[in-house]
Amino acid sequence: MNHASPPDLGLPDAESPGGGKLVDNIMHFGRALRSAGLPVGPGKVIDAIKAVEVAGITNRRDFYWTLHAVFVNRHDQRHVFDQAFHVFWRNPRLLERMLQMVLPEFRADVPDDKDREEISRRVAEALQPPKSPREDQSREPDEENIEFDASMTWSDRELVRSMDFEKMSAEEVARAKNAIRGMRLPIMEVPTRRFRPAEYGRRVDLRRTMRATLRSGGDQIPLQHKKRRMRHPPLVALCDISGSMSRYSRMLLHFMHAVTSDRDRVHTFLFGTRLTNVTRYLRSRDVDEALAKVGANVDDWSGGTRIGHCLHEFNRYWGRRVLTQGAVVLLITDGLDREVGTGLAEEMERLHKSCRRLIWLNPLLRFDGFAPKSLGVRAILPHVDDFRTVHSLDSLEQLADTIGRPALRRREGMEGWLAALRRVEDEQRDKQGA
Template sequence: MDADTGGGRFARNVMHFARALRAAGLPVGPGRVLEALKALEKVGIESRQDLYWTLHAVFVNRRDQRELFDQAFHIFWRDPKLLERMMHLLLPTLEGEKEPVPQEEMNRRVAEALAPPKAPGEGEDESEEEPPTVELDAILTYSAREMLQEKDFEQMSAEELAAARREIGRLRLPIMRVPTRRFVPDPRGSRIDLRRTLRQSLRGGGASIDLARKEPRERHPPLVILCDISGSMSRYSRMLLLFMHAITNDRDRVHSFLFGTRLTNVTRYLRNRDIDLALQQIGTLVKDWAGGTRIGACLKEFNQVWSRRVLGQGAVVLLITDGLDRDAGLGLAAEMERLHKSCRRLIWLNPLLRFDAYAPISTGAKAMIRHVDDFRPAHNLSSLRDLTEVLSHPQARRAEGLSEWVAASQTGVRA
């Protein structure tokens, strides 16, 4: 770390550090850099700890940004203990002489932000002058897109997250239509419309009676989304918000709610076509982002305040949460039962299903699994595409295999 502040070299170091944070995904602009320099001038840099917490206070404003800042700080300012900590994590896989930690073991976004830019053609074999064929390029492109579909959101780099965001923006939800209690005229309908038949016969003097038929009117049911934004869901919340925005702008009668320690209705903001503006407004509105989770209390508020407004006409409910409840499932079973009885279908989306050995054994998960109609993952693009297929076709009230999950919640082992 260069402490020569007289020539402005330290200020340039702070500026380059801010650029690295911005490349890693933190919202750091020129104003933040000026604030950081003013704060350092007031606090001083007598120790590395003072420098760390001063920059942390200026550049970090959300809990989910702490890990990125911590890794970027120790790498950029050359913490001598970083390598020791990283090697300690890798001890089971290392033998013999210790080697430097590979860049892939660090946070991918931090590694990409701090990596030096490559010159054109660097790392390529100069002896091969022939360009790749079109067929090879197509195969590689398809392979990259296929890998992106299956990759966990948590493991994606900044570039892959941008590509995933574009893929989510292109998702379309075909309209699932269900019959209602109202009827519309249909010459091939299954029921006879007596009123219209009599009216038509009176117009002709009653000489002939032509039967008029009708059919139940079909309309797609409302869709209600309840998304967990607690700290344990922070790595998936943004991508799931993009998914909610895509669905909201693809069809009508979509109602979206976010919950952590309180319930927030964000339906109006997600209807904005500009996703960046929508997320900015939601970030200002929601006060419990990346905090704790009170699933039972939030569902109780939804059932008492919003249920009768948005769950009419056989609504389908998407409950997106990992089931980790700060209140240890207090009142959760009763609220889940009420929610289940108020909707056509209740689908629980859980990012923890990405683990093969996962079982719903936490107190909150045990209370929830008994009152859902389907249990699905929501951790990558492929799982979101599968969900759109499920919502596009009428399904049975209870999905196959759900009883196995209920049994796993008691034994702790999946069949």
């Protein structure tokens, strides 16, 4: 979607919602944005009305950007605002798509159009008129009241846990965020080089033994033991925030905030066309404040992806700082690279050799027909220890179990994916030979 030049479709007029009352329309538009998840209150509505009075409404483009300047203060809110604006201020094509999403039973056959914009469930539900309480009273007296037995069906909570983040409504997203807030990662402890006193350690602590001998006058030698200190390794997350990963990256930022609040030595980096360290912003206790700081300091949200360039920057400037004591790295990306995998294999190999375990989280893996055909995926796959999907609450819980359970060896369970990669490479060579 091109945010820089919204289509000039004319001004709000008497045909607009509310019978031409512009002030009332702006108020209802603010309510729709709040229902869609944007932090819009009465103060912002008043500011929007004043801004429109000052800027005027000489054309639709000025009107769009005037409301945009008041209601949008984070990059991740632009997409919702853009859709809601074009639907509310009468774009017939988008209203048609919205009605098809709200009423899927009556979906019409609409020809495909590359420029046709899709309406998210959040915007569709926000602009759907609420049901009147009189509707339930308008039933006929002899109308049968049907009751359903839900004792053997899935609960709403279970449905949300298995639902794709991309398909969630605003209410379901809020419930998923609350569930993520309560998630905790089991601490996977690993031995360090340092020792601590222990009653039944496997090694004798010579210094403590000599001190104890001197205290007893040398009549006896009480052996003192020691064992290795255990500490969980650092956790480093490299999260893709390109356009194809926007919804998943927002939910994963909530997950990383919960992890950062639960344990120490957690580092989070976001990358699209450039690399940004957001670790200190996620240390804020309030998740909304933390994500607001992230949105204000990340410039390439929902843009392109340069995975090889960003990994090169991470390996060169940050690898020695955060990849210490056998760090576990989470690479969160769909593998779609704008630079077609240039330099990606070399950077992945260096990253793999610098950490204890490299886990690749790819939301495209949720599709049954997924195959490592793109150049970016083929460059990343040989250098990871685990390959998992991350598209729902269940997948996040499985990830927590994976991190908390140490693998017996590196690249355990990757044999099937490596075999699929070899088949794809053989097919590519056969096509080139033909």
